[in-house]
Every structure is written in structure tokens, then in C-alpha cells.
Amino acid sequence: MTGSAKTSEFLALFTRHQRRLYAYIRAQVRSPADADDILQEASTVLWRKFGEFQPGTDFGRWACRVARLEILTHYRHRRRLIPVFSHTLQETLADELADLVEGVDERSEALTGCLEHMSGPARQLIEWRYRADVPVAQMAQRLGRSQSAIYKALGRIHDLLLECVERRLAGNEVD
Amino acid sequence: MDAPDRYGELRKLIAALREGVLDEAGARRLNEMLAADPDARRLYAKYSMLQSCLELEYGTALAPAGPVPPKATRAGFGRLLASWREATGLIFQPARVALVAGLMAAAFLAGMGIVWWLPRSGEPVARPEVRQPGPTVARVVRTQDCVWADAADAPCYQSALEAGRQLRLSHGMIEIAYSSGARMIVAGPAEFVLESEKSARLVCGRIAADVPKEASGFAVRTQRVQVVDLGTEFGLSVDKDGASEVQVYRGRAGVRPLDARTSPKPLQLEVNQAARFSPKDGSLKPVPVESIQLRKPRFTPISPKPTKVEHDDGGLLEANQGHSGPIIADFSDGPGTAKPDQFVGTAGEGWLDGWQARSSKNIDTSHNVTRKTPLTPDGGSFLQVEHKAPARVPYNVHPYLWRRYGDTRDISLARPHTVSWRFRLDKCPGFRYDRGDAIRFFDYGADPALERRLEDDLITWHIQAHEPGEAFRLSDGYAYTGWVRTDVVMTIKHVYEFVVRVDPGNNQYRVAITDLTHQPGDPGKAAYESGNLRFCNSPEDPRKVGGTLVMGAMLGGARPERPQNALTWLIYSLDRVEIAPVGP
Numbered sequence: 225m226t227g228s229a230k231t232s233e234f235l236a237l238f239t240r241h242q243r244r245l246y247a248y249i250r251a252q253v254r255s256p257a258d259a260d261d262i263l264q265e266a267s268t269v270l271w272r273k274f275g276e277f278q279p280g281t282d283f284g285r286w287a288c289r290v291a292r293l294e295i296l297t298h299y300r301h302r303r304r305l306i307p308v309f310s311h312t313l314q315e316t317l318a319d320e321l322a323d324l325v326e327g328v329d330e331r332s333e334a335l336t337g338c339l340e341h342m343s344g345p346a347r348q349l350i351e352w353r354y355r356a357d358v359p360v361a362q363m364a365q366r367l368g369r370s371q372s373a374i375y376k377a378l379g380r381i382h383d384l385l386l387e388c389v390e391r392r393l394a395g396n397e398v399d
Numbered sequence: 400m401d402a403p404d405r406y407g408e409l410r411k412l413i414a415a416l417r418e419g420v421l422d423e424a425g426a427r428r429l430n431e432m433l434a435a436d437p438d439a440r441r442l443y444a445k446y447s448m449l450q451s452c453l454e455l456e457y458g459t460a461l462a463p464a465g466p467v468p469p470k471a472t473r474a475g476f477g478r479l480l481a482s483w484r485e486a487t488g489l490i491f492q493p494a495r496v497a498l499v500a501g502l503m504a505a506a507f508l509a510g511m512g513i514v515w516w517l518p519r520s521g522e523p524v525a526r527p528e529v530r531q532p533g534p535t536v537a538r539v540v541r542t543q544d545c546v547w548a549d550a551a552d553a554p555c556y557q558s559a560l561e562a563g564r565q566l567r568l569s570h571g572m573i574e575i576a577y578s579s580g581a582r583m584i585v586a587g588p589a590e591f592v593l594e595s596e597k598s599a600r601l602v603c604g605r606i607a608a609d610v611p612k613e614a615s616g617f618a619v620r621t622q623r624v625q626v627v628d629l630g631t632e633f634g635l636s637v638d639k640d641g642a643s644e645v646q647v648y649r650g651r652a653g654v655r656p657l658d659a660r661t662s663p664k665p666l667q668l669e670v671n672q673a674a675r676f677s678p679k680d681g682s683l684k685p686v687p688v689e690s691i692q693l694r695k696p697r698f699t700p701i702s703p704k705p706t707k708v709e710h711d712d713g714g715l716l717e718a719n720q721g722h723s724g725p726i727i728a729d730f731s732d733g734p735g736t737a738k739p740d741q742f743v744g745t746a747g748e749g750w751l752d753g754w755q756a757r758s759s760k761n762i763d764t765s766h767n768v769t770r771k772t773p774l775t776p777d778g779g780s781f782l783q784v785e786h787k788a789p790a791r792v793p794y795n796v797h798p799y800l801w802r803r804y805g806d807t808r809d810i811s812l813a814r815p816h817t818v819s820w821r822f823r824l825d826k827c828p829g830f831r832y833d834r835g836d837a838i839r840f841f842d843y844g845a846d847p848a849l850e851r852r853l854e855d856d857l858i859t860w861h862i863q864a865h866e867p868g869e870a871f872r873l874s875d876g877y878a879y880t881g882w883v884r885t886d887v888v889m890t891i892k893h894v895y896e897f898v899v900r901v902d903p904g905n906n907q908y909r910v911a912i913t914d915l916t917h918q919p920g921d922p923g924k925a926a927y928e929s930g931n932l933r934f935c936n937s938p939e940d941p942r943k944v945g946g947t948l949v950m951g952a953m954l955g956g957a958r959p960e961r962p963q964n965a966l967t968w969l970i971y972s973l974d975r976v977e978i979a980p981v982g983p
Contacts, residue, residue: 243455251447255419256454308416308426313434320437324444332452339456354457360418379414386449 234274238267241284247328248288251321252295254308266294288322331389338388346381353378408432409439413446535559536596537577542807543698545571546587546753553751555805565592568604570753572698579614581628583607586696605636607648607696620657624676624683627653629667636693641678644686644693647671656683725979726750726804730780749807749978756784758798781974783825786952787967798968799839799951804978815902815981818948821915821974823894829968830866830952838889838952838969839863841899861949862897862910864889871895873910873929885927887912898925900981908932948976 245266250259269290277286295314299307309317342350345367352358360378364371412429415421421429432439537560547553548567554560560575568587575583579596589604597617599606610617610628617628621637624645631650637643645654647668654674655665666674666685673688726749786798810816818841830836840862863882864871867889874882887895893916900909909932911925952969 243451246455247448247451250451250454251444254416308429309433310430313430316434317440320440321444324441325448328448328451331448332455335449335452335456350453351457354453375414375418375420378418379410382414382417382446382449383410385453386445389449390445 230274233279234271237283238270238287241287243332244284244325244328245287245291247325248321249291249295251325252308252314252317253298258298262291262294262298265298266291269294284326285322288318288325292318292322327393330393334389334392335385337392338385341388342385346377346384349374349377349381350385406439406442409442410446413443417446417450534562535578536562536593537575539573540576540582541572541574541698542749542805543572544750545573547751548590553803553805555749555751560593562593562595566590571750572696574698577614577617579617581608581610581614581617583609583619584696584698601635601637603637603639605634605693605696607634608632621676622657623678623681624654624656627655629653633668634693634695641676643676644673644691645675646673646688646691646693646695648695654683656681725977726807726810728754728782728802728976729974730782749804749810751803751805754782754800754802756786756798756800758786781821781972783970783972784950785967785970797951799949800973801947801949801951802976803947810978810980812901813903815900815904815907817898817900817979817981818977819896819898819979820948820950820976821894821896822950823972824864824867824889824891825970825972826891826967827867827969829966836952836968837863837865838971840897840950841948862899867891871912871927873932883929883932885910885912885929887914887927890914890916893917896975902981906931 246259246263249262249266250256253259253262266287270287273290277283307314339347339350349363352363358366360371360374363369364374367374369377409429409432412421412425412432415425416429433443539554539558539560542555545553546569548569554566554573560566566573566585567590568585570587572587573585575585575593577583577596581597583599584607585591586605589606590602591604591606592600592602594600597614599619601619601621606619608617608619608626608628609632610630612630615628615630619626619635621635621641621643623641624643626633626635626645629651631652632648633652634646634648635643645652645668647670649670651670652668653665654668654676656676664683666683668674668685671688673686673691673693674683675686675691676683728750784800806812820840822840824838827838861874862871863874870888871885872882873885889895893914896913896915898911898913900907900911902908910927910929912927913925917926950971950973
């Protein structure tokens with residue numbers, strides 16, 4: 225394979241599986257910034273090791289395996305950072321998560337449908353939380369509620385969104 | 400769906416983790432629950448994927464995500480990017496890696512081969528507004544200490560300005576030559592629109608227009624009044640409420656209200672006559688010239704060239720002789736304590752915007768900038784910068800101060816010029832050298848438009864020092880293909896003068912460093928002069944890669960948890976920042 229063909233193939237595969245990879249890493253770290261760092265490191269390693277990838281096999285699965293090592297490396301090099309999960313649990317979770325995140329694209333599509341039907345304060349809170357990164361204290365101040373009330377509301381909204389996604393995936397709800 | 404009562408506690412723990420408020424006990428409990436129950440792990444995974452999807456949904460709603468392709472070869476990078484774009488139709492936006500942040504961050508990230516380009520959730524990523532350029536109607540012929548509200552869209556000396564171009568000048572002065580022959584000086588703060596070669600709209604601010612015969616009929620309007628030239632030189636101001644004043648300096652001008660229903664009759668003003676429009680009652684009245692507040696915008700004469708001691712071998716420092724109009728920031732103006740962009744420096748033309756303090760990764764670092772005096776006995780005020788950060792920030796953050804400069808009458812970025820500054824490291828309490836922290840300067844080739852820099856197969860390098868007691872190094876900031884150790888050791892409280900000579904046409908880049916504290920009696924003798932920095936390529940268009948001065952830090956390691964609310968990383972001082980032409 226020529227260099228440019230190899231590059232094109234890598235890019236095509238990486239693009240197709242990037243959401244899956246992000247979700248896989250994100251489930252094992254505390255913040256989007258940590259996920260970002262690891263993804264960045266993993267993408268470099270993936271490119272470097274792309275020669276080892278067997279064409280025709282599952283790129284996403286292979287990428288998750290590489291990312292798993294990068295997560296371990298990330299925490300090993302930053303000993304002051306506290307991982308979310310114990311080492312044992314991480315071992316257990318790693319394979320299960322790799323299976324589960326295969327469906328992230330379908331989930332994402334279902335979520336888009338759910339968000340389209342969400343309006344009012346719930347939508348406002350989600351927008352603030354994810355688009356504008358508004359701190360909870362500020363949301364509480366804007367809405368004249370306690371921070372505890374905002375945490376509860378956000379929790380409830382996530383529960384509702386997950387229920388909606390599950391219903392859509394089960395085919396019980398369509399637009 | 401799992402029964403809510405069975406997993407109520409788990410949901411609460413997951414929510415606490417999601418919102419960043421999960422304590423140690425909660426983390427232990429979460430681990431226990433997930434370790435014991437495969438269904439709990441599935442539920443956790445579903446919530447986690449929901450969160451990922453929300454982050455992706457909002458982070459990428461407006462900009463497709465994708466990695467910048469790996470760097471096969473430096474020469475091939477632009478081509479690769481082009482083919483990648485062509486294949487995908489994607490528009491890359493440096494959003495997750497914050498745009499500017501990139502100045503130093505990018506050098507590091509890009510050096511790794513691939514830059515992840517996914518916008519961060521919570522960062523609204525707006526596509527840049529696509530303005531269909533109209534015909535060119537004017538050109539910038541002079542600038543002085545300009546600070547633009549939109550730095551990315553800032554014009555510079557000799558920039559072409561098209562019809563419909565809206566400009567917001569926060570500070571400084573600009574002179575525009577219309578193709579009709581009219582000239583207009585605008586004093587900031589001002590907001591204005593170039594409508595055609597014979598008209599402009601002043602939203603707020605003040606201008607002076609000099610209109611020769613061939614441009615007769617040149618008109619400037621505000622929201623409520625229009626001033627039409629009748630062979631004249633006039634001044635016009637308008638405030639945010641719409642109150643306007645007009646004065647004729649030469650010839651005649653017509654002033655007419657634009658609201659035909661309520662407005663009084665038009666006025667014709669002769670030389671040294673003035674008028675005032677009041678938005679309260681819609682009145683337009685002649686008033687004595689002495690009673691108006693409008694002052695004709697005038698450029699401040701450029702200060703005399705600073706005295707520089709000639710270098711014995713006719714080297715770098717000699718370059719500044721015999722020219723006027725260097726771009727200078729010596730901080731003798733501006734308030735004592737302010738945001739950095741209020742420190743505009745003095746006298747020089749060519750600054751495209753003010754000092755800006757930023758940090759990478761959207762980390763809310765604070766940057767205290769104070770004007771103090773003096774840094775050296777012969778110097779005036781100087782700028783002291785303190786970079787602070789929250790107790791814990793992620794890996795690889797770069798707080799920095801930067802300012803852009805452009806061409807002037809005397810300086811072309813395409814021709815040889817020098818960039819010099821005086822620097823003193825005051826404190827570095829938060830630095831962790833073992834984690835790769837470093838102080839960096841200059842970053843030649845850094846550009847706020849990171850995307851553009853990558854496309855251009857980047858030419859970048861910087862001066863770097865890791866810790867007191869170590870020598871400054873000159874390093875390829877992108878690919879780490881090489882670095883040069885200087886002989887000058889960075890010592891806290893010593894004042895250093897850096898002179899960088901940039902000659903892109905001849906692919907020559909040299910650096911001289913002088914320790915003014917060690918050599919008080921011989922300030923012109925550089926302690927170190929580099930040879931040509933051969934790890935630099937010569938850019939095809941130096942204007943695209945030069946022109947950004949960056950001072951700041953690269954913090955390589957993750958910050959530990961600390962009890963304090965904020966941590967001072969680094970305090971340093973700057974003075975006599977100067978860009979000057981070289982040679983005849």
C-alpha cells in the first residue's frame with residue numbers, strides 16, 4: 225500500500241470509529257479534558273501502529289484495545305490523578321465497554337431525536353450544561369433555585385433522556 | 400429499562416461523577432456496585448454513552464469532527480490536508496484545542512503527529528461568518544497602536560478594504576485612503592462601515608475626512624445624520640446614543656438629518672463652523688466651535704528612535720540604525736493595573752491588536768498584568784505578568800501573553816527585521832521542571848489561525864528555558880528536529896535582552912541574548928549570538944507565519960490537586976518590546 229493510500233485508509237477508519245473510541249475512553253475517565261488528552265495520545269499510537277492492524281478485522285475493537293493501554297499509561301504517568309475505577313474494575317469494564325460502545329452511533333441518533341422533542345427549562349439546562357459549560361452555581365443563580373435543586377433536575381433530565389433513547393432503540397418511539 | 404428503585408443509589412453516584420462532585424466514599428461505593436453487578440455496569444455504560452453523545456452532539460453540532468491527518472512528511476502536509484478535506488468536505492476548526500491556545504500548544508500537539516480536532520462540549524463552535532467580499536474601495540495607509548475588537552479580522556498597513564467591511568477599532572488610530580481619493584482618519588474606540596468608495600457609515604466614534612475635488616460628494620452618515628462633502632475637510636463624531644457633532648476644518652459641508660418626518664432643515668457649514676445633533680429632541684443646530692467636544696483625530700508623532708548600542712561586529716543590534724518608526728511597546732502609557740489588552744504600548748505603528756492573555760484547553764487561568772517602573776535604570780515602565788491557574792488543571796496547558804504586529808511603512812514582514820524585548824523572570828513558584836514545564840518566547844511562525852499555519856507546512860521555532868540555572872535554548876517548535884543550547888543561563892531577577900533577526904527572504908534567523916544584569920557596563924555586547932537557525936524553512940509568504948509575539952509558559956505536567964483556590968505559576972516582566980527594520 226502506498227503512503228497516501230495508507231493514510232487515506234487510516235483516516236477513513238479513524239473517522240468512522242472516532243465516536244466509539246471517544247465514548248470508550250470517556251466512560252473510564254473523569255472529564256472530557258482527560259478523554260481529550262488520552263484520545264490525542266491514542267490517535268498518535270494508532271497511526272504509528274497502523275501497520276499492525278489486520279485489514280478486514282474490527283478497527284474499532286483494535287482501537288479500543290490501544291486506547292485501553294493509553295488510559296493506563298495516562299494514569300501511570302500522572303500519579304496524582306485519581307482514576308475513576310480501581311485497576312481490577314477497569315480490567316473487568318474494558319472488554320464490556322468495548323462491546324457496549326459499538327452501538328454509540330445508534331444511541332447518538334436516538335438522542336438527537338429525543339432532544340428535538342425536549343423544550344423548556346429541561347432543554348435550557350442541557351444547553352447550559354453541554355453547550356455553554358455553565359457551572360451549576362450559575363445555573364442556580366439564573367433560575368433562582370438551590371444548587372441541590374439543579375443537580376436533581378440535571379439528574380432527572382439525564383434519566384429521562386436515557387429512557388427516551390432506550391425506547392427509541394427498542395423501536396417503541398418514532399418521530 | 401432497569402427498575403429505578405433497584406438502581407436509585409447507582410444513578411445518584413453516576414450523576415455525582417458526571418457533575419464532578421463524586422467524593423472519595425462515593426467513588427468507593429460506585430466501584431463496589433459496578434464490580435459486583437454486570438447489570439450495574441451496563442447501566443453505567445449507558446449513562447456514560449449518553450454523556451459522550453451529549454458532549455459530541457453539542458460539541459460538534461456546528462462543526463464536523465475529525466482528526467487532522469498524520470504528518471507523513473512536512474512537505475506533504477498541506478497536500479494531505481487538502482486531499483483529506485476534498486475527500487470529506489469537512490471544515491476543520493481548531494475549537495477543542497482552543498484557537499489561540501494553539502500558539503504554543505499546537506507546536507506540542509502537532510509535534511506528536513496527529514492533532515485531535517474534536518470541539519469540546521460546552522464550547523460553542525460557530526463557523527466563521529462568510530462575508531462575500533465586495534469590491535475593494537479603500538486601503539489602510541497608516542495605523543497607530545490599533546487594538547481591534549475582532550483581532551482575527553484586523554486590517555493592517557496596506558490592507559485592502561472592500562465595500563461593506565465593518566471595522567471595530569477599540570483603541571488607536573487608522574487612516575484609510577479611498578479609491579475615490581478621499582482620506583479618512585478614524586480614532587478608536589469607533590465602529591464604522593465602508594459602504595462604497597465615496598461613503599462610510601459611522602456607528603460610533605470620531606473621524607476626520609479629507610476630501611479632494613475628485614471625490615466630491617463623499618458622505619459619512621450616522622444613524623441619524625449625514626454629512627456630505629462640498630469640497631472640504633470635516634470632522635464628525637457620534638456617541639452610542641446617536642448624539643453627533645460636526646465641524647468643518649476647510650471648505651464647506653452639508654449636514655442633513657436622515658429622519659424626514661421629525662427632522663429640522665439641513666444645514667450648510669462653512670470653515671470653522673460646527674453643528675450638533677441631539678437625539679433627544681431630534682434637533683440639528685449650529686453651535687460655536689468652542690462649545691463642541693469633538694477633537695480632530697491626529698496621529699501622535701512617532702517618538703524618536705530609541706538609542707541602541709552598536710554591536711562591535713556590526714551584528715544584530717546595528718540593524719536598528721538609520722530608520723524611523725519601529726513598533727514599540729515600552730508601557731509608558733496605559734493605566735497602572737489593567738487587563739493586558741489595555742496596555743497598548745506607545746508610539747509605534749503596526750500593532751494589530753493589544754496584548755492578550757490566553758491559555759490553552761479552555762482553562763480559566765488568570766493573568767494579572769501590572770505596569771511597574773523601572774525594569775532597568777534607563778527604562779521606563781514595564782509590564783509584569785503573573786499567570787495563575789485553578790487548583791487543578793489538566794495535562795499540558797499553556798498560559799501566555801501574545802500580541803500581533805503587521806507591516807508598516809518602514810517594516811515589511813517579508814523583509815529583514817528584528818524583534819527585541821527585555822525580559823526578567825521574577826518568580827516561578829508553580830513550575831515543575833521535572834514534568835516538562837518551560838518558559839517560551841517568540842514562537843516565530845505561530846499564528847492565531849492555527850489551521851492556516853498547519854496548511855502552510857508551518858515554519859516555527861521558539862526560545863525556551865526550562866528552569867533557573869539552565870541555559871536558554873533555541874528550538875524547532877513543531878517537529879523537534881533540532882535545538883541549540885545558548886551560553887546564557889536564566890537567572891531569576893536578571894534582565895535579559897533578546898534580539899531576533901528575521902530574514903525570511905534569505906532563510907536567515909538569528910538570535911542574540913544579552914544579560915543586562917551581568918554586563919551592566921557593556922549592555923550592547925551580546926552574551927550569545929546564534930548562527931543561522933537552520934531548522935527553519937523559509938515561508939512562501941512571511942506575512943502568514945510571522946507577526947505574532949508570544950510570551951508565556953508551557954506547562955507539561957498535570958497540575959496536582961491543591962487546597963488553594965489558585966496557584967501562581969509564573970511571574971515575569973517585559974519591557975522595550977520592539978520590531979524594527981533592518982538594512983537600507
